[in-house]
Amino acid sequence: MTATERTIAAAEKHSAHNYHPLPVVVATAQGAWMTDVEGRRYLDMLAGYSALNFGHGHRRLINAAKEQLDRVTLTSRAFHHDRFGEFCTALTELCGMEMVLPMNTGAEAVETALKTARKWGYRVKGVPDGKAKIVVADNNFHGRTTTIISFSTDEEARADYGPYTPGFEIVPYGDLAAMEAAVDEHTVAVLLEPIQGEAGVLVPPPGYLAGVRRLTRERNVLFMADEIQSGLGRTGRTFACEHEDVVPDVYILGKALGGGVVPVSAVVSSRDVLGVYRPGEHGSTFGGNPLACAVALEVIAILRSGEYQERAARLGEHLHHELNLLTGGPAVTAVRGRGLWAGVDIAPEIGTGREVSERLMARGVLVKDTHGATIRIAPPLVISKEDLDWGLERLREVLTAG
Known part of the structure; x- marks a missing residue:
C-alpha cells in the first residue's frame, strides 16, 4: 500500500x-x-x-503563535492575561463595536449569539419569558449543534437528531416581504449569512440586507450577521455586509479570525447587547485564550492594512x-x-x-x-x-x- x-x-x-x-x-x-x-x-x-x-503558513501568523507558545497558552477566564484586553480592543475597533465575547469555533459563536439574543430580548426588549423568537433563512448553514440544526432546512444535517429546539421561524432567503411578515412582537433577532456559503455561495438580491437592517431597526429587533465564512476579507471588504453599507447589531466571526493556526471565534456587539451577561451565565474554558488572542491580534493587524481586501476585490x-x-x-x-x-x-x-x-x-x-x-x-x-x-x-x- x-x-x-x-x-x-x-x-x-x-x-x-x-x-x-x-x-x-x-x-x-x-x-x-x-x-x-x-x-x-x-x-x-x-x-x-x-x-x-x-494562506498556509503565513509568516506573521506563525511567528505570532511561536512567540506566544513560549510565554503562556492557557489561563482560562478565571484569570486575566496580558493579550486579552488588547485583543478585545482591537476587534471592537475593527468591527466598529463596543464589546467582544470570544469563543473557539464558529458553531460556538452562533450558539452564543442565539443565547445573547434571547437574554437581550427578555432583559432589554421585555419579551415575555419563554416567548423569544429568532427569524432565520432557509438554506442556511450556521453549524451543526443540536440547536442550530433545529432551524436547518438541510435534511442531511437535520435528520435523526430530534426533538428539535423551538423558538425559530424560517423564511425564504432574499425575500424581504416574507421577513417582514415573520417579525412580530416576540421576535428578538434576525440571523442571516450575508452570503450563504454552504448553500452554494448564494448572494441575496440587491437591497435585501439594507432592507433587513431597516426592518430590524424599526421593530427593535437585533440583526445578527453570521460572517464566519463571508467576513474578514473574503468578498473584497472586511465584512460582506459592507457591500450594502450595512452595519448589523451583532457580528458573528470565526474561521479566518484564527488565521488557519488555531480555532478562534467571537460575537461582537454593543454594550447594550453584550452587557446583559453577568459572571457565570456563559463561558468557555478555551475562549479568548492567550494563544488565540495572539494569533487573532496579528490577523486584525493584517486586515487593518486593507491589502487582502483589495486583493480579493481585484482578483x-x-x-x-x-x-x-x-x-x-x-x-x-x-x-x-x-x-x-x-x-x-x-x-x-x-x-x-x-x-x-x-x-x-x-x-x-x-x-x-x-x-x-x-x-x-x-x-x-x-x-x-x-x-x-x-x-x-x-x-x-x-x-x-x-
Whole structure:
C-alpha cells in the first residue's frame, strides 16, 4: 500500500464517517499550495472554507503563535492575561463595536449569539419569558449543534437528531416581504449569512440586507450577521455586509479570525447587547485564550492594512469574469459569488460536483462540492493571478474533456 492508501485506510477504519473527504492526504502546505505524502502538489482553491484566507503558513501568523507558545497558552477566564484586553480592543475597533465575547469555533459563536439574543430580548426588549423568537433563512448553514440544526432546512444535517429546539421561524432567503411578515412582537433577532456559503455561495438580491437592517431597526429587533465564512476579507471588504453599507447589531466571526493556526471565534456587539451577561451565565474554558488572542491580534493587524481586501476585490473580479465565460457553454449552468468566492453549478451531463472535484484533484487542484451539483471556489487571498489562472485552466479542461 502507498502512504496515501495506508492513511486513508486507517482513517476509514478508526474515525467516524461524518465527512467524505477527497482521497488526498496533505503533509505540508505553504501559501496557496499543498503537498501530499507522496510529494504531489495541489493548488488549494478551498482555503479551509475561508479559515485560511491568509494562506498556509503565513509568516506573521506563525511567528505570532511561536512567540506566544513560549510565554503562556492557557489561563482560562478565571484569570486575566496580558493579550486579552488588547485583543478585545482591537476587534471592537475593527468591527466598529463596543464589546467582544470570544469563543473557539464558529458553531460556538452562533450558539452564543442565539443565547445573547434571547437574554437581550427578555432583559432589554421585555419579551415575555419563554416567548423569544429568532427569524432565520432557509438554506442556511450556521453549524451543526443540536440547536442550530433545529432551524436547518438541510435534511442531511437535520435528520435523526430530534426533538428539535423551538423558538425559530424560517423564511425564504432574499425575500424581504416574507421577513417582514415573520417579525412580530416576540421576535428578538434576525440571523442571516450575508452570503450563504454552504448553500452554494448564494448572494441575496440587491437591497435585501439594507432592507433587513431597516426592518430590524424599526421593530427593535437585533440583526445578527453570521460572517464566519463571508467576513474578514473574503468578498473584497472586511465584512460582506459592507457591500450594502450595512452595519448589523451583532457580528458573528470565526474561521479566518484564527488565521488557519488555531480555532478562534467571537460575537461582537454593543454594550447594550453584550452587557446583559453577568459572571457565570456563559463561558468557555478555551475562549479568548492567550494563544488565540495572539494569533487573532496579528490577523486584525493584517486586515487593518486593507491589502487582502483589495486583493480579493481585484482578483475576484478576474475570477468571476473567467467563470462567467463558462456559463455560455453546456457545462456550467450558473455562477454566483463575490470577491474570491464562487459557487459553480455543473450541468448534470458533465457529472456531479463530487465527480468534478475528483477530476480537478487528479489535475492538481483542490475544491469541494456542495448540494450535489455545485463546486465551491474560495482560494486563499494570497493566491497569485498566475496560480489562479492555472487553476481556472484546469477547470476548463475538466469541463470540456470528453
